[in-house]
Amino acid sequence: MAATPAPRLVERSRQAARAEVARTGVALFLERGFDATTMDDVAAAAGISRRTLFRYFGSKEEVALGHLSGLGDELADALRAQPDDVDVWDALVTTFEQVLPTALAADDGAARALSQLVESTAALRAAHADKHRLWIDALTPAVAERLAGSPDPQLAARAVVGTVLACLDAATHEWLCSGDTRDVGELALAALRAVRGTR
Structure with a gap:
């Protein structure tokens, strides 16, 4: 079986950024409660725009569980x-x-x-x-x-x-x-x- 090629640098950077945003979101969910936290809250805490957040994740559920x-x-x-x-x-x-x-x-x-x-x-x-x-x-x-x-x-x-x-x-x-x-x-x-x- 051929080895899977390593992700390109841009994709690795995107994956790292996505993981960091997810960690920020999960920390907010744990602090404030899932239902009480909005996607705008996650974007603000992560220091990114709402539009950028939705490029990474389509929902709060995906922020919390996207790693799976x-x-x-x-x-x-x-x-x-x-x-x-x-x-x-x-x-x-x-x-x-x-x-x-x-x-x-x-x-x-x-x-x-x-x-x-x-x-x-x-x-x-x-x-x-x-x-x-x-x-x-x-x-x-x-x-x-x-x-x-x-x-x-x-x-x-x-x-x-x-x-x-x-x-x-x-x-x-x-x-x-x-x-x-x-x-x-x-x-x-x-x-x-x-x-x-x-x-």
Whole structure:
């Protein structure tokens, strides 16, 4: 498989600016509350115009959760890079081991606060569910390719991907509601292994 070319400097600069605006927006949401914060507030705090803000993000929900947008495609690419002879579930666990630490890298306190904000805000819960659907759409074809010999590869793939996301939800719940000191990525991998019955 050919290596993916590195983003050009302009695109890297845009990604860095987008990430900085998102951090500013999330900090405002945590300070003032999601519903009480407007896009104008985010633009002012970030020192950019409203027009520029909307070039980066189409909504407040996207400001809060935009960092998850490309995760489905990233997971699908990593899964396709796994050896063909590896069992689909083992390949998925390896994929998440490779992708999650980077995808979820953040200050633990800030990440936990954002997760709690999502759990307590109806609009963000709905937006997060939409992200899950995008991940399912991205991952299902990659899983189906590994199940091509099964009677219903698309059905089986969608069921497997749904189970994976249920593991992520279980890990997030445990992370928020228990005293477990592991980070959410570690808990997600533990949940994936638990479903398979492996350690």
